[in-house]
Amino acid sequence: MKTGAISIILGICSILYFIAMFIFGGKIISFSEFWIILGVLLIILGTDRCSGKKTICNKFSKNVKKILKISIAIILMFFISVEGLLIYSGTIYDKAKSDYLVVLGAGLKGERMSQALYARMIKSLEYIKENPDTMIVVSGGQGPGEYISEAEAMERFLVRNDIDKEKIIKEDKSRSTYENLKFTKEKLQKLNGNKKVSITIITNNFHVYRAKMLAKRQGFKAYGMPASLHPLITPNYYVREFLAIIKSYFFDR
Incomplete structure (x- = not known):
């Protein structure tokens, strides 16, 4: 062909x-x-x-074509390498017990959780069942088309599933992964001072690597707990995450 x-x-x-x-x-x-x-x-x-x-x-001249082909090959190899790292990170379940569980927001439609966020919440229930004494941080602000903050929606979900509200810390100002971890750090510093704490981050598989990277920049000892994503939308988010990783590496500091 x-x-x-x-x-x-x-x-x-x-x-x-x-x-x-x-x-x-x-x-x-x-x-x-x-x-x-x-x-x-x-x-x-x-x-x-x-x-x-x-x-x-x-x-184009032959030399320009050659440069273009080499450039495309380099970009393609870089893309494949990064995607391999993202996929691998999304398969690792860190079993270590941490000081806090941090669940990252992932969008609402009105007050209804997105498929990605719902998957994270189901995974959080699994973790809480195994670690019932762990304090939980739900992190996510209110974006366009959202009637409440993502943190509020997550808190309601946990309470409906018999999680004690007193064990939930709500961070409802963040609008990005960087802010999720930055504002979570501010919340936990009020409780622990400058003591270094460990966190287990629940997010979707494509997002684990970047979330842990940004958490470590905030001084956390970070573990990851990936939640699955619907197969139809998985390729879309892995490609999107490639660009997000580059942006976060240079600017989210």
Whole structure:
């Protein structure tokens, strides 16, 4: 099969993936627009190749083409390496007992938890059952389209599942993973002073590596407890996380 035809097929698949996520979520899922943009670009590139037209790329000199190919290969290897690290981190369940359990927010629709957040809460119940004396921090502010803070929704869920409200610490100002850990640190410093504490972070599998990285920057001894994500939206969030890792590495300090 010619390269152009493969490009068109991949472009169509990318657009269909966007549509499937839209139907699944009932709305545009974060970062899903990437797939429709990628799909359109692949179809345009494939159509040009199949029609025999000279694309911009074909007008470049041989040296420029070589540099482009090398650059693309380097970026691709970097992407694969980072994704491998994210996938591996999302399979490790740290069993060590920690001072606090920290559950990170993941979006609401009104007052209803997203599929990602619901999975985190189910995982938190599993952890609490095994470690009933652990204090719990629920971390997440209120974003667009959310009637209450994510922390409030998580607290309500835990209380409905017979968790003592006195064991829950609510951090309801954060709007990013960086702020989740930063504001959680501020909350725990009021209880422990400057004593270094250990935390077990519950988040979705794609997010574990970055959450632990940012927690360690805040001075925590951090463990991870990954919650699964629906297979349909998993690729979308792993690709999104690649860009988020780069942003956090340089700026979230």
